[in-house]
Amino acid sequence: MSQGSNPSFNSPFHLLRGRIIVSCQAAEGDPLDDLETLTRIATSVLRGGAGGLRAEGTTRIAAFRTLTQLPIIGIIKTYDANGDVYITPDFHSARVIVDAGADIVALDCTGRRLTAPEPWPELITRIHTELRRPVLADIASLEDALAAERAGADAVATTLYGYTAETAGIRSPSWLLLQSLVARLTIPILLEGHITHPQEARHALDLGATAVVIGSAITRPETITNRFVQVTRQTGIQSSSK
Template identity: 85%
Template sequence: MSQASNAPFNSPFQQLHGRIVVSCQADEGDPLDDLDTLNRIATSVLRGGAGGLRAEGVTRIAAFRSLTDLPIIGIIKAYDANGDVYITPDFFSAKAISDAGADIIALDCTARRLTAPEPWTELIPRIHAELHRPVLADIASLEDAVAAERAGADAVATTLYGYTAETAGIRTPSWPLLQALVAHLTVPILLEGHITHPPDALHALTLGATAVVVGSAITRPETITRRFVGVARQKNLHFTNDQADDAV
């Protein structure tokens, strides 16, 4: 499936070309899990120059829609009995976030979802036909991405790299995966996940990513603080070991 054939759905991705999208989310129980707080975070990142937002849930998407005309990538998270998270798993979820004002519907398009009651191979054409929204395929591998493009996805994002059984626990961007996506796909490619420093975003754009989605490194003080504290603890441990060596 080429970009040309998806022309009616390309506009939001054209707007995002070369931009930073900020994912404004908070897990249940997080101190930031409050609509007014997330609204303020979204307002701040928009003032900082974000080219778009990624948001979870109808209420948050609707609130962010009132803040900006820039593209909003919408999702709904669902959890199975094992606690595994799935992104926008059915048409009901897709319609809800479309009605709330999302410009782009993101779906879990990994191989694990092919046997779901509503597999993404069926959801993509239905979203196009009934909601008239572009679909962003959240993937974890080149194979996922190629299959999603063939099924009609309008763009792909590396969102689920690190969150499938094959990639579990990886918390750094896969530059080889990005390079493979650029080499094999014709649809826009968003690098999402594990970006912690501005040079990472620049590198992704240089390699050919259409846009970069950044979340925790911008919006989550707890995660940012933990990173700094970790460095301080390493330094303190090094200092303590040096003291022990001196005492020997």
């Protein structure tokens, strides 16, 4: 039996069942990359009914913790020389986000991180034993997810589908991947990434996802506006100034 079956580790995921989790993040240089701004966004989504938050960095996690007792998924992002992003790549990162108030630690649990200085299977064990927190495995494939479950991950999220070498450039949810995860895994499954419409979130839950994580479609006006602009250009109905 995997460590993911431990009820004390799983309790935050029980609270998230059937809920929308909002990822309140902003890339460096984004107009929203400001603690007060992101805190206001977090306040708004909580008022709108979000069942939990996903947050990057200790200052944001700590600020969000003052807003709610609902589950917070915490991460630290780092980048390599090629600009590739890695999520909570070492134990120090996990420890500081737990100290900041995260209920759940999310890790990059893709195959590319197995040869890292601190491979994620070891991190899962240390987070369980030393930090006493559940681990959310951010994955890109069924193979990643199965390996994460074997290593003791408490849940998986499709966060990295579209961001690994094998899936690069994909910007739509993989319903086939979700169905495969539901069929093969016994731990909670979060659909995260590329959701743009409420109907897609409903469809994910209907297919068996435990919860759905939504970011840009809710929190990034630039992305939302651009989506409208692109559609009007495609249909040729963008009005000209008079």
